[in-house]
Amino acid sequence: MYTEAINKLIEELGRLPGIGPKTAERLAFHILKSDKAEAMRLAQAIADVKNKVGRCGQCFNFAEQQLCGICADARRDKSTVCVVEQPKDVIKLEKTGACRWVYHVLGGHIAPLEGVEPEDLTIQQLVERVRRGGVKEVVMATNPNVAGDGTALYIASLLKPFGVKLTRLARGLATGSTIEYASAKMLTDAVLGRQSLD
Numbered sequence: 489m490y491t492e493a494i495n496k497l498i499e500e501l502g503r504l505p506g507i508g509p510k511t512a513e514r515l516a517f518h519i520l521k522s523d524k525a526e527a528m529r530l531a532q533a534i535a536d537v538k539n540k541v542g543r544c545g546q547c548f549n550f551a552e553q554q555l556c557g558i559c560a561d562a563r564r565d566k567s568t569v570c571v572v573e574q575p576k577d578v579i580k581l582e583k584t585g586a587c588r589w590v591y592h593v594l595g596g597h598i599a600p601l602e603g604v605e606p607e608d609l610t611i612q613q614l615v616e617r618v619r620r621g622g623v624k625e626v627v628m629a630t631n632p633n634v635a636g637d638g639t640a641l642y643i644a645s646l647l648k649p650f651g652v653k654l655t656r657l658a659r660g661l662a663t664g665s666t667i668e669y670a671s672a673k674m675l676t677d678a679v680l681g682r683q684s685l686d
């Protein structure tokens with residue numbers, strides 16, 4: 489038993505994913521021993537992500553302003569919208585350097601068995617975005633597995649009436665895999681060789 493404050497810190501750190509009791513204790517003692525400014529920077533960084541980070545009003549990526557950096561970038565091709573499941577997929581695709589398009593972050597994939605229905609994602613907002621006009625191509629970059637493919641086909645069926653070009657990343661990506669774990673080379677090929685969904 490340590491002091492109340494130390495016990496509390498160990499308890500909170502232990503709630504983090506992948507942190508067991510031993511690691512929580514080790515981290516707590518690291519923080520205790522570190523200088524005060526360093527510990528305060530950590531505390532401030534945690535407070536800042538909760539206070540400052542929200543969702544982009546256009547694409548639902550993480551943002552600290554009304555629009556994320558990509559949507560606010562005038563050099564981006566706003567007529568091509570790449571649909572991904574998660575913000576980390578945006579980062580992954582951006583790292584290829586092959587993308588000049590903008591994104592739409594769904595917030596996951598349709599998974600009725602896990603209680604995720606279309607209305608739990610930003611699908612309606614995507615449809616509205618296309619309805620407003622200015623979008624010529626929608627590139628499906630959901631994960632190449634059953635749930636991702638199902639989500640892409642569902643979205644494609646909703647967007648079809650608008651007459652936009654519907655494509656998806658090329659299948660260099662192994663079926664059943666995720667964007668998150670694809671290599672940059674594979675992703676670049678998938679971006680450049682995208683295929684029509686029709």
Ligand SMILES: [Zn+2]
Pocket residue numbers: 544545546547548549555556557558559560
């Ligand atoms: Zn955005």
